Amino acid sequence: LSKVLDLPPENLIKSISAVPVSKKRHVADFQLSIASVTEDSSSDCFAQNLNLQAQKLAERLKCDAVVSEISAGPGTVNFTINRELLAKTVLQQVLKEGSEYGVKSELFSTVPRQKAVVEFSSPNIAKKFHIGHLRSTIVGNFIANLKVALGHEVIRINYLGDWGMQFGLLGVGFQRFGNKDKLKSSPLQHLFEVYVQINKAAEDENTKKLAKDFFRKLEEHDELTLSLWKQFRDFSIEEYIRIYKRLGVHFDEYSGESFYQEKSREVLKMLEDKGLLQKTIKGTGIVDLSEKKDLSSFSTVMRSDGTSLYITRQVAHLDLAAAIDRMNKHSWDTMIYVTDKSQSNHFQHLFQILKLMGYDWAERCQHVSFGLVQGMKTRRGEVIFLEDVLNEVRSRMLQNMASTKTSKEIEDPMETAEKVGLAALIIQDFRGLLSSDYQFSWDRALQSRGDTGVFLQYTHARLHSLEQVHGNEQLTDVNVACLQEPDAISVLQHLLRYDEVLYRSSQDLQPKHIVSYLLTLSHLAAVAHKTLPVKGSAPELAQARLCLFQAARSVLANGMKLLGITPVTQM
Numbered sequence: 001l002s003k004v005l006d007l008p009p010e011n012l013i014k015s016i017s018a019v020p021v022s023k024k025r026h027v028a029d030f031q032l033s034i035a036s037v038t039e040d041s042s043s044d045c046f047a048q049n050l051n052l053q054a055q056k057l058a059e060r061l062k063c064d065a066v067v068s069e070i071s072a073g074p075g076t077v078n079f080t081i082n083r084e085l086l087a088k089t090v091l092q093q094v095l096k097e098g099s100e101y102g103v104k105s106e107l108f109s110t111v112p113r114q115k116a117v118v119e120f121s122s123p124n125i126a127k128k129f130h131i132g133h134l135r136s137t138i139v140g141n142f143i144a145n146l147k148v149a150l151g152h153e154v155i156r157i158n159y160l161g162d163w164g165m166q167f168g169l170l171g172v173g174f175q176r177f178g179n180k181d182k183l184k185s186s187p188l189q190h191l192f193e194v195y196v197q198i199n200k201a202a203e204d205e206n207t208k209k210l211a212k213d214f215f216r217k218l219e220e221h222d223e224l225t226l227s228l229w230k231q232f233r234d235f236s237i238e239e240y241i242r243i244y245k246r247l248g249v250h251f252d253e254y255s256g257e258s259f260y261q262e263k264s265r266e267v268l269k270m271l272e273d274k275g276l277l278q279k280t281i282k283g284t285g286i287v288d289l290s291e292k293k294d295l296s297s298f299s300t301v302m303r304s305d306g307t308s309l310y311i312t313r314q315v316a317h318l319d320l321a322a323a324i325d326r327m328n329k330h331s332w333d334t335m336i337y338v339t340d341k342s343q344s345n346h347f348q349h350l351f352q353i354l355k356l357m358g359y360d361w362a363e364r365c366q367h368v369s370f371g372l373v374q375g376m377k378t379r380r381g382e383v384i385f386l387e388d389v390l391n392e393v394r395s396r397m398l399q400n401m402a403s404t405k406t407s408k409e410i411e412d413p414m415e416t417a418e419k420v421g422l423a424a425l426i427i428q429d430f431r432g433l434l435s436s437d438y439q440f441s442w443d444r445a446l447q448s449r450g451d452t453g454v455f456l457q458y459t460h461a462r463l464h465s466l467e468q469v470h471g472n473e474q475l476t477d478v479n480v481a482c483l484q485e486p487d488a489i490s491v492l493q494h495l496l497r498y499d500e501v502l503y504r505s506s507q508d509l510q511p512k513h514i515v516s517y518l519l520t521l522s523h524l525a526a527v528a529h530k531t532l533p534v535k536g537s538a539p540e541l542a543q544a545r546l547c548l549f550q551a552a553r554s555v556l557a558n559g560m561k562l563l564g565i566t567p568v569t570q571m
Contacts, residue, residue, distance in 0.1 A: 419565070481544075
């Protein structure tokens with residue numbers, strides 16, 4: 001193409017793509033989009049013109065040892081690759097590159113390696129770990145995994161709600177209802193219960209006063225008060241680490257609002273010095289964000305009493321301090337906040353204020369937002385702790401596994417059930433656009449047929465046992481040229497597209513591209529598994545088919561791991 005079109009080959013990389021597999025008909029392997037290589041897009045009969053150009057170009061190209069067929073389509077030129085070469089090249093590449101397959105693609109050759117900070121999960125100590133935190137956790141983990149796979153350096157930060165007036169209340173509550181042993185053994189549950197109890201008494205003037213005193217002492221770094229607060233924080237983090245481990249999630253840094261009390265005062269002073277901070281009649285500190293400076297758009301950065309008393313992340317000065325501090329500490333190239341979409345305004349304001357303060361890097365901050373999940377309930381009722389969800393998904397999955405006759409004796413049914421159940425949760429969550437709300441359903445998520453995480457795990461386990469049964473010795477010198485059946489070709493064609501799917505997800509940070517790719521891969525592999533038996537076939541054919549299934553399993557496992565799913569080998 002480069003010769004005929006007189007363009008450097010690297011200019012054509014993004015214009016040529018693998019053709020998606022179609023159930024209905026046989027398709028070519030690659031297509032060139034004419035629109036992406038022509039200058040002229042002004043003409044009225046643009047589509048007709050493109051088709052004409054496609055035909056003309058197709059006529060000028062000759063088949064050779066690599067390309068066996070060339071045809072013009074609507075605005076495209078389609079190429080069918082020599083079948084033996086297709087099988088050889090794809091399988092060799094997949095099996096040789098292993099977990100690097102797709103990631104090493106030339107699509108990424110122009111993408112610079114970067115340092116990214118991803119802030120996600122971020123629950124509030126002593127409060128519910130609600131489904132929004134769960135979404136933030138799995139979405140943030142996916143984004144971090146994808147960036148790491150593509151060779152970027154990633155710092156995973158959990159920004160805890162670990163400060164504020166509620167800790168005054170919690171401190172008083174703990175002095176009244178607390179129990180040191182319970183705090184050690186189940187800190188999240190105990191602190192939540194204490195907080196609920198003291199909240200009932202919070203209207204009482206005396207309690208209010210005590211809470212204020214406790215928090216004032218915290219702010220003044222009184223030793224006793226601070227050491228109690230530190231226990232709340234440390235025991236909670238220990239417990240979080242244990243639960244995150246069940247989710248397959250880890251953090252490089254447990255940060256929190258408590259870190260930025262002093263630094264946020266410096267930020268307010270900077271805002272004042274730059275003439276950006278205005279006081280309202282009530283004494284609230286605001287920053288004018290409007291074009292015409294008429295306060296048609298503004299952000300509140302400080303409450304009138306000068307404290308950071310806040311329920312959600314409405315008060316920006318802590319986040320401003322955190323952003324500036326992270327830049328100084330990590331000098332990142334991009335920083336991503338993963339929270340629900342109700343906080344979109346907050347982050348737009350945050351980035352705007354940083355820009356007004358003269359920080360140009362604010363443009364490299366990004367808010368990845370997601371919609372709300374309705375109807376996530378456990379048998380015991382509303383979800384309060386992350387652990388409730390994990391236990392629920394495990395017990396439901398165990399029940400399903402026990403009721404199917406096919407599940408052989410599994411070495412560790414509890415762990416398998418947990419991994420399969422998590423896959424179900426993650427796939428149900430990642431199937432659509434992140435920004436859309438959805439109705440959660442246990443039954444739908446845990447179906448074994450259809451487009452679910454259970455189906456992906458089942459496919460992976462089946463392909464794995466196929467390898468176990470038919471010799472898992474390294475397949476060397478296998479002649480894969482005999483893979484000519486349409487069902488084999490479909491799998492090969494689909495494997496060709498993996499890098500494009502990774503590229504799409506890396507551009508918009510949406511996991512759904514990878515999810516639908518893996519579901520299709522599993523369907524294609526299931527069909528091939530039926531029609532292309534390994535057992536009872538001639539040794540050479542059996543080996544070739546084994547190679548094909550091994551490649552499919554390898555890519556399936558890679559994709560699942562990116563999404564935060566641990567592939568199981570039996571179920």
